Amino acid sequence: MYRLFILPTMIINIAVISIPAILTIILAFYRWDGISDPVFIGLENFERLWNDRIFWKALRNNLIWTALFLTFPIIIGLVVASLLLTVRRGSTFFQIIYLFPLVISAVISARVWQGMIYNPQSGIVALLERYGLDLYDPLSRTATALYGVAVVDLWHWWGFMAVIFFAALRQVPQEQIEAARLEGATYFQMMRWVLIPGIMPTITLMMIMTVIWSFLVFDFVYVMTQGGPASSSEVLSTMAYRRAFYELKVGNAAAIAIVISLFGLVATFFYLRLQRGEGE
Amino acid sequence: MNMLESRNTVILSYFILGFAAFTALFPLALMLLNSLKTVPEIIASPLAPPEQLVWENYANAWKHSKFSRTFMNSAVLVFLTTALVLSTGSLTAYVLARKKIKTWALVTAYLLATTTAPIQLFLFPLYFGFAHLGLINNIFAVSVVYCAIYSPFSIMLLRTYFLAVPKELEEAALVDGATPWQVFSKVYLPLVWPGMLTVALIIGMYTWNEFLIATTFLQNQESRTAIVSYFLLSGQYETNWGELMAGAVLVVMPIIILFIFLQKKFIDGITGGSVKG
Incomplete structure (x- = not known):
C-alpha cells in the first residue's frame, strides 16, 4: 500500500530524469543529429573533446568559477552572518534585503546589470568613464567576460549563503559564545574557535553543493555573453547546449554532459556520505 | 552574543551590514528608477531622477x-x-x-x-x-x-x-x-x-x-x-533600456510582492534542509 504512495513521484522522476540520463550516456558513443539514425562511433566523441580547444577553455572556466564561488560567497556569507548575530536587532530586515537578488530571475538580473551597470552608453560604467575613470564593459573583452558574469552571479548568490549561515549560527550554544567572550576573545578568535567550528557541517555541505552548482552554471552565462566573446566565457553547460541545439551534434553534447556529471558525481558521493552521517 | 557588545562594535557591524544591503539593492533601485525614464535621460545619467514619469515604458513593455x-x-x-x-x-x-x-x-x-x-x-x-x-x-x-x-x-x-x-x-x-x-x-x-x-x-x-x-x-x-x-x-530591435527596465519590474513584481508578504515562509523554505544542526 505504502509503495503505491511513492509510485507517482518515482514514475515521474524515472521517466524525466533516469531514462533520459541513461540515453545520454548511450548517445555519448554515437554520432547523432537529432533526426536521422544514430551511428555508433565508440569513443570518438570523447577523443574530439580531448582535442577541442574550446572544451579545455570551458573546463578551465568551470574550475575558475568553482574557485570563485568557494571563496567569495562563503567568506562574505560568514562575515555577514556573524555580524547579524552580533547586532540581532534588525536581522530579519537585513536578511530579507539580502535575499532580494536571489528571488529575482537570472534573466532579469543579467539584463539589469548589462543595461544599468556594465553598459558603456547607459550604465554606471559610462557615467564613471565621464568622470575620467578608465573603465569599460567587462563583458566585451575576452580577458574579463567570465569575471563580469561571475560578479553578477555572486551578487545574486551571497545573500543565500549569509542567510543559511545565520540560521546555523543561531543554533550554536549560547554558553560557548558567552564563555569565549568572558575570556576576552576577539572577533577573529571567536570566528576561528567558536563560530566556524560550531557550524562546520553546514559549511561543508554548502561547499560540496557549491562544487556541484558551479558545474551547472548556465543562465547567467547564456543570457549575458552566450559564452563569448570568442568562447572566452564558455562553460561546459553552455557549450553542451550549443552543440546539441545549434550545431545538432547531440553525441558530442552528451559526452560533455557526462564530463559535467563526473564532477557532480564525486561531489554527490561526499554529499550522500554527509547526509547519511547525520543519522536517520 | 547580544547585549554585551560594545557600542562601537555594534555601530561598525551596522555600517557593514548597511553597506551589504546597499550592494544588494543598488541594481534593483537602478531598475526601478530608469524604468520611468526616456533613453536620452538614461544615457545622460542612470542615477538622475526622471524629469517626468514615463509610464509608457510599462505599456510598451507589456505590449511588446x-x-x-x-x-x-x-x-x-x-x-x-x-x-x-x-x-x-x-x-x-x-x-x-x-x-x-x-x-x-x-x-x-x-x-x-x-x-x-x-x-x-x-x-x-x-x-x-x-x-x-x-x-x-x-x-x-x-x-x-x-x-x-x-x-x-x-x-x-x-x-x-x-x-x-x-x-x-x-x-x-x-x-x-x-x-x-x-x-x-x-x-x-x-x-x-x-x-x-x-x-x-x-x-x-x-x-x-x-x-x-x-x-x-x-x-x-x-x-x-x-x-x-x-x-x-x-x-x-534597438535597445530601449527604459522599456526593458519597465518589463523587468513587471516580471519581478509578483515574486517580490509574495516575498515581502510571506518573507518568513520564504526564508524557512530557502534554508530548509540546508542547515545541519
Whole structure:
C-alpha cells in the first residue's frame, strides 16, 4: 500500500530524469543529429573533446568559477552572518534585503546589470568613464567576460549563503559564545574557535553543493555573453547546449554532459556520505 | 552574543551590514528608477531622477513582450507544477517520514542524487523524445519536467513537517480502523499545510523564474513564459533600456510582492534542509 504512495513521484522522476540520463550516456558513443539514425562511433566523441580547444577553455572556466564561488560567497556569507548575530536587532530586515537578488530571475538580473551597470552608453560604467575613470564593459573583452558574469552571479548568490549561515549560527550554544567572550576573545578568535567550528557541517555541505552548482552554471552565462566573446566565457553547460541545439551534434553534447556529471558525481558521493552521517 | 557588545562594535557591524544591503539593492533601485525614464535621460545619467514619469515604458513593455499572453502561460505553469509537486511529493514525504522499510533508504539516496544531476545529463534525449511525441510547446508536459526536478527538494522539506506530527495521532487513527489513505488525508494533511504552503511558494518562485527548460521546450508565442518573452524582447530591435527596465519590474513584481508578504515562509523554505544542526 505504502509503495503505491511513492509510485507517482518515482514514475515521474524515472521517466524525466533516469531514462533520459541513461540515453545520454548511450548517445555519448554515437554520432547523432537529432533526426536521422544514430551511428555508433565508440569513443570518438570523447577523443574530439580531448582535442577541442574550446572544451579545455570551458573546463578551465568551470574550475575558475568553482574557485570563485568557494571563496567569495562563503567568506562574505560568514562575515555577514556573524555580524547579524552580533547586532540581532534588525536581522530579519537585513536578511530579507539580502535575499532580494536571489528571488529575482537570472534573466532579469543579467539584463539589469548589462543595461544599468556594465553598459558603456547607459550604465554606471559610462557615467564613471565621464568622470575620467578608465573603465569599460567587462563583458566585451575576452580577458574579463567570465569575471563580469561571475560578479553578477555572486551578487545574486551571497545573500543565500549569509542567510543559511545565520540560521546555523543561531543554533550554536549560547554558553560557548558567552564563555569565549568572558575570556576576552576577539572577533577573529571567536570566528576561528567558536563560530566556524560550531557550524562546520553546514559549511561543508554548502561547499560540496557549491562544487556541484558551479558545474551547472548556465543562465547567467547564456543570457549575458552566450559564452563569448570568442568562447572566452564558455562553460561546459553552455557549450553542451550549443552543440546539441545549434550545431545538432547531440553525441558530442552528451559526452560533455557526462564530463559535467563526473564532477557532480564525486561531489554527490561526499554529499550522500554527509547526509547519511547525520543519522536517520 | 547580544547585549554585551560594545557600542562601537555594534555601530561598525551596522555600517557593514548597511553597506551589504546597499550592494544588494543598488541594481534593483537602478531598475526601478530608469524604468520611468526616456533613453536620452538614461544615457545622460542612470542615477538622475526622471524629469517626468514615463509610464509608457510599462505599456510598451507589456505590449511588446506580449505579457497579457505570456503572464497567463507562466501562471498556468506555476499552478500546474505546484499542484503536481504537492500532490505527489506529500505522499512520498509521508511514507519516507513515517514508514520504516529497508528500501526507503535507497529511495532517499536516489532522490538526493537526482537533485545534483545536471540538467544537460537528461535534457537532450528528453527534448528529442518530447519532439517525437509532439509535446514541445505543451505547458502541462513542461510542468511534469519541473515536477521531476523540484520534487526531491520538496519531499525532503515536507518530510520534516511530517516528522513533527506526533506519532500517537496516526496510531490512534489506525486503531479506530482508518485506512492508510484516511490517515494521510484526514490526520496528516490538516497538520502539515504550513509546510505545503512553504513548498508551494518556493516551487512557484522557481517555476516563474526558470529559464533553461522553458526556453527549450516552450518555443512558440502561444506557450512562451513571461521570462522567455522578456529574454526575447531584450535580444531584439534597438535597445530601449527604459522599456526593458519597465518589463523587468513587471516580471519581478509578483515574486517580490509574495516575498515581502510571506518573507518568513520564504526564508524557512530557502534554508530548509540546508542547515545541519
